[in-house]
Amino acid sequence: xSDFDRRSVLKAGLGGAALLAGPGIVPVRAAxxxxxxxxxxxxRVLRWKQFIQAEFDKFAEQTKKFSEKTGIKVKLEAESWEDxxxxxxxxxxxxxxxxxxxxxxxDPFKFPEKLIDVTDVATxxxxxxxxxxxxxxxxxxxxxxxxxxxQGATGGCLNYRISHMKAAGFEQFPKDTDGFLKLCQALKKNxxxxxxxxxxxxxxxxxxxxxxxxAFGGKVVNEKNEVVIDSxxxxxxxxxxxxxxATFIPGVLSWNDSNNNKAFLNGELSLTLNGISIWTVGKxxxxxxxxxxxxxxxxxPMPIGPVGVATEQQNVLVYYGYKHSKYPKAVKEYIKFMxxxxxYDAWEVASNGYVSPPLPAYNNNPVWTxxxxxxxxxxxxxxxxxxxxxGDLGYASAAVMGDFVVVDMxxxxxxxxxxxxxxxKRAAERAKRYYQV
Amino acid sequence: xxxxxxxxAVQLKRSSLWSRAFxxxxxxxxxxxxPAIAILILFLAYPLALxxxxxxxxxxxxxxxxxxxxxxxxxxxxxxxxxxxxxxxxFYTVFASIVKFAIGLYLALLLNERLPFKSMVRxxxxxxxxxxxxxxxxxxxxxxxxxxSIISWVLIKAGLITSYIEFLGEPxxxxxxxxxxxxxxxxxxVAITLLAGLxxxxxxxxxxxxxxxxxxxxxxxxxxxxxxxxxxxxVMTFSVLMTFTDFQLIYTITRGGPIxxxxxxxxxxxxxxxxxxxxxEGAAISNAMIPFLVAAILLSFFGLQRSRxxxxxxx
Numbered sequence: 001x002s003d004f005d006r007r008s009v010l011k012a013g014l015g016g017a018a019l020l021a022g023p024g025i026v027p028v029r030a031a032x033x034x035x036x037x038x039x040x041x042x043x044r045v046l047r048w049k050q051f052i053q054a055e056f057d058k059f060a061e062q063t064k065k066f067s068e069k070t071g072i073k074v075k076l077e078a079e080s081w082e083d084x085x086x087x088x089x090x091x092x093x094x095x096x097x098x099x100x101x102x103x104x105x106x107d108p109f110k111f112p113e114k115l116i117d118v119t120d121v122a123t124x125x126x127x128x129x130x131x132x133x134x135x136x137x138x139x140x141x142x143x144x145x146x147x148x149x150x151q152g153a154t155g156g157c158l159n160y161r162i163s164h165m166k167a168a169g170f171e172q173f174p175k176d177t178d179g180f181l182k183l184c185q186a187l188k189k190n191x192x193x194x195x196x197x198x199x200x201x202x203x204x205x206x207x208x209x210x211x212x213x214x215a216f217g218g219k220v221v222n223e224k225n226e227v228v229i230d231s232x233x234x235x236x237x238x239x240x241x242x243x244x245x246a247t248f249i250p251g252v253l254s255w256n257d258s259n260n261n262k263a264f265l266n267g268e269l270s271l272t273l274n275g276i277s278i279w280t281v282g283k284x285x286x287x288x289x290x291x292x293x294x295x296x297x298x299x300x301p302m303p304i305g306p307v308g309v310a311t312e313q314q315n316v317l318v319y320y321g322y323k324h325s326k327y328p329k330a331v332k333e334y335i336k337f338m339x340x341x342x343x344y345d346a347w348e349v350a351s352n353g354y355v356s357p358p359l360p361a362y363n364n365n366p367v368w369t370x371x372x373x374x375x376x377x378x379x380x381x382x383x384x385x386x387x388x389x390x391g392d393l394g395y396a397s398a399a400v401m402g403d404f405v406v407v408d409m410x411x412x413x414x415x416x417x418x419x420x421x422x423x424x425k426r427a428a429e430r431a432k433r434y435y436q437v
Numbered sequence: 438x439x440x441x442x443x444x445x446a447v448q449l450k451r452s453s454l455w456s457r458a459f460x461x462x463x464x465x466x467x468x469x470x471x472p473a474i475a476i477l478i479l480f481l482a483y484p485l486a487l488x489x490x491x492x493x494x495x496x497x498x499x500x501x502x503x504x505x506x507x508x509x510x511x512x513x514x515x516x517x518x519x520x521x522x523x524x525x526x527x528f529y530t531v532f533a534s535i536v537k538f539a540i541g542l543y544l545a546l547l548l549n550e551r552l553p554f555k556s557m558v559r560x561x562x563x564x565x566x567x568x569x570x571x572x573x574x575x576x577x578x579x580x581x582x583x584x585x586s587i588i589s590w591v592l593i594k595a596g597l598i599t600s601y602i603e604f605l606g607e608p609x610x611x612x613x614x615x616x617x618x619x620x621x622x623x624x625x626x627v628a629i630t631l632l633a634g635l636x637x638x639x640x641x642x643x644x645x646x647x648x649x650x651x652x653x654x655x656x657x658x659x660x661x662x663x664x665x666x667x668x669x670x671x672v673m674t675f676s677v678l679m680t681f682t683d684f685q686l687i688y689t690i691t692r693g694g695p696i697x698x699x700x701x702x703x704x705x706x707x708x709x710x711x712x713x714x715x716x717x718e719g720a721a722i723s724n725a726m727i728p729f730l731v732a733a734i735l736l737s738f739f740g741l742q743r744s745r746x747x748x749x750x751x752x
């Protein structure tokens with residue numbers, strides 16, 4: 001998935017746009033935007049709560065700019081992204097609530113028939129900016145239609161202390177899983193350990209556990225959505241994670257999404273998976289100790305496993321509007337406005353690179369090279385697989401992730417409460433309950 | 438003529454029936470009950486019935502489910518995580534309820550005595566109940582944190598341990614930790630309610646017992662406990678129901694982890710229904726809680742309220 005270049009993405013995007021535009025419409029015309037919002041429209045937008053205040057402030061500022069330009073009133077609300085999921089579900093179920101939600105991952109695939117068709121927005125953006133990353137398209141498109149527009153991903157990279165890595169005998173951050181394990185072992189030996197969440201941490205635990213599974217060729221399902229997690233590849237992944245777990249700081253089995261941030265900024269952790277927020281918070285902190293940590297840290301992509309390609313899982317953010325909205329055209333106008341490169345770029349600068357873009361054309365934003373420590377986050381979606389891999393996104397993929405099937409599998413084996421074989425078998429049984437429906 | 442006369446007759450007859458009905462005390466009583474019954478049906482019976490119905494369907498979020506009978510329950514019966522959540526729920530309820538009752542009764546007896554600063558002490562006892570559950574859960578989450586636990590910190594500073602205790606990182610530690618948090622939260626309810634019950638017992642009974650030479654234990658066993666048993670039944674019923682259906686405390690502290698060791702039926706129901714998108718299965722898990730809850734209610738009302746018990750008899 002990672003071995004494509006900008007040119008191939010551009011070609012795929014234009015090809016996809018032509019296909020979506022249908023017969024008789026040439027791709028050049030697909031970049032035209034002809035939407036006319038309903039008169040006196042007023043929409044309610046619910047989005048994920050900010051980790052970086054400047055990011056939200058810019059988003060709100062641009063929302064205001066949108067209202068001034070179009071006359072469409074927008075009521076902007078924010079919730080923790082984990083709390084958006086139940087609200088989105090309720091809105092879909094009762095047919096009332098926000099007109100537009102900016103949520104996460106495959107949530108829209110749980111209730112696709114309740115959502116506004118945003119194919120025209122996707123086609124316009126894809127044609128205008130040279131195509132989407134394939135994984136972004138997977139998160140937006142269902143069949144021939146787009147039900148969501150990927151906003152990007154709160155990218156996850158490895159956050160590490162440079163001095164601790166060097167003290168462990170590594171001048172460069174290892175690029176493969178073998179080197180990564182050796183680094184973690186050396187960090188543990190130096191009493192400057194790594195730590196990755198293995199509790200029910202939706203973002204962090206799922207993120208690195210899916211990476212580990214895929215890096216060794218394991219997967220929950222194959223292309224036919226048949227459960228194949230109980231496999232030799234999965235066992236290899238579990239054996240690897242067991243060795244990693246032995247190097248971790250104690251307590252990771254109880255960690256949720258905020259534990260690693262706290263431990264890292266307290267100087268107790270040398271290596272973890274996280275968004276850019278640890279560095280940003282450290283850099284802007286009034287605490288000299290945290291500033292020192294931020295200076296001493298850098299970021300790297302997840303290492304490549306035996307499969308030979310990047311296998312990251314990222315927290316992808318998606319716009320999806322509801323059919324119950326009285327103003328679906330206003331909803332689409334808002335998405336298009338916020339995703340237009342000019343606005344997206346300005347927002348990205350304010351967020352200090354917090355969201356990895358879904359369109360490769362957005363990679364030329366100066367924010368990505370303003371500091372080399374930010375650059376690894378730029379390509380998160382290029383290195384990412386969708387969480388339904390290798391099958392389809394939908395109810396079953398969301399349920400398997402929501403039920404922490406993969407995380408529990410690694411946690412059971414790593415903590416010794418099950419053998420790798422038992423853990424893989426149990427994960428398969430749990431996954432089958434969802435995929436058999 | 439006949440065509441006109443007949444409806445008039447019928448109208449007169451109806452009118453007279455309607456007037457006579459309003460003269461009936463029984464009919465009027467029933468009419469006055471209608472708003473209350475409507476509220477009960479709309480806000481209590483309907484949601485319960487909907488929950489039952491959803492549990493019998495394969496409803497996914499945003500979708501229209503079809504009736505599948507007991508398939509959700511059959512599927513759950515083969516689900517090891519579900520059975521673990523049943524075990525966790527019973528463990529959590531039994532231990533937390535027993536300890537809450539013991540501490541609550543002790544505090545109630547203490548507060549019923551003539552203590553200095555009694556009002557202030559009563560107010561302090563109520564504090565855990567006043568704090569919103571989520572706030573107290575976050576406080577416990579910090580207390581149990583694997584890196585920042587105040588308990589571990591104090592013990593390390595005192596030289597009693599060398600590394601931080603994994604309160605939430607080890608399955609059994611996590612179970613006991615959440616039980617403790619629930620006890621802290623639930624004791625005030627038991628204590629204050631039992632205290633209210635204690636204050637209804639006539640002092641003359643104790644005076645008579647004193648004259649008869651009864652010991653403290655005898656007075657407690659033959660006067661306090663029987664007189665308190667109706668209130669104990671109510672308190673324990675509520676305590677068990679609230680503990681069995683607890684959600685906020687667990688969801689905030691552990692989210693059911695580690696490795697599902699603290700998943701209660703309520704948290705698993707939420708995870709399957711909302712996070713996982715399977716409303717039918719989530720509802721089925723909720724429905725599976727009902728037999729346990731009904732059993733708890735029956736035990737309280739038909740067991741603890743036995744009149745012979747209340748009079749100090751055995752059976």
